[in-house]
Amino acid sequence: QAFLCVTSILSVAVFRDHLVLEDLVEEMKKQSPGLDFGPLQPDGQIAVQGSFPALRKLREFLLLKAKSLSEEDQREGKSHQRLRRKVQEHRGATEMKNSIGDTHRETQVVVLDTDIYHYMKSFHPKILQAADVVISGVTDGDITTVCIDSAGSTGAAQGLRAKRTIEIFSVKLQRILRKERICFKEPSRAEKQKYKQLCGRLKPRHPGVLLLPYDTHIDVVGTSACVFGFTEDLKR
Template identity: 65%
Template structure:
């Protein structure tokens, strides 16, 4: 399965109470020059087209903005006794400044990865997710995995978080260029059939050390370079 370009429909309506959406879209375009943007719809949706790594970078950018606004809302709610809450767009310059400061602090960063790439990195490059001074957690939802990177303690320099994020991003981008996936579906859906495939995979594994095998109830996913997984699946199914 090869996807050179992906089209995604994003909704930025959640930001309408905090930003002028047209200005936010312009900021998104500057942030992600490799992507193509469609017109902003009245309901806050916009079509974005480009490579998966470029889309994940854009999603990281929007997640950080949403998280920053959420934290700001919580702080303002605690201070509500001081006076009526003002809408953020009335002080848009201040709001954007606070967002940039929080991002610069780097206490928490989020990276969105293709799940297949994430599994491959976890298996073959576990050190990518073992960086001193940070705590790394994940949330897997179908084809998308969200990786959260946080400081392990108050005395830890925020640079550790940013460095860990950069390591993960760079590694995932390089792998995304070369990794492909083949899916072997079970035909009979019996225990005997699954066992046959399991034995076949285990027998071939030493000859294909760079191929990742992930068994499921209905199929087996094989992840690796295109040439290797083609040869592997051919032998398993042969």
């Protein structure tokens, strides 16, 4: 099902400490003249409507803006950030929904941080399951778009309920999860295999952590206590 017109509720409150939000909104309007912007709310939320590709371009603009501000923070010594801050910086939007009226089929969309999505899928898979709906995720780097497809009036109600459940649970995870990145000393196959085997041996002792392997590093995601325990074991 194609998204011809999408309404997105953006939260730009995360930029409040760095920018004048009204000026940021004006910059967003110049960046995306094809989108319709609603009034900026006191809590930093603003409704934006337009085509899905145009909203994706706006999202990329906000990601670059957030990344540059994040790099400034790191240069100032703010190097340790929780996933909650990361989601706010990289996402910029807490929800997107299909605005086309369709009595037979509806699609709800929730945008999540990819680490949050993988953790939810691994440790709380029932959150991503519901009767009368089909829930699927599409990952694009740090962002995962969760689509909730439903059919009929009963399915539509279930879809809205599933969407709300995912949103509420993702907020809980944002508050308690953190991530530690373990970088390989050298980008060799032997080095990656060594870390893979070591992490494999340690994982049974730390069932509460999620290991996400990449070409140059391994991300360890979990609560502060779980991540700390795993990384301390890894150093021994």
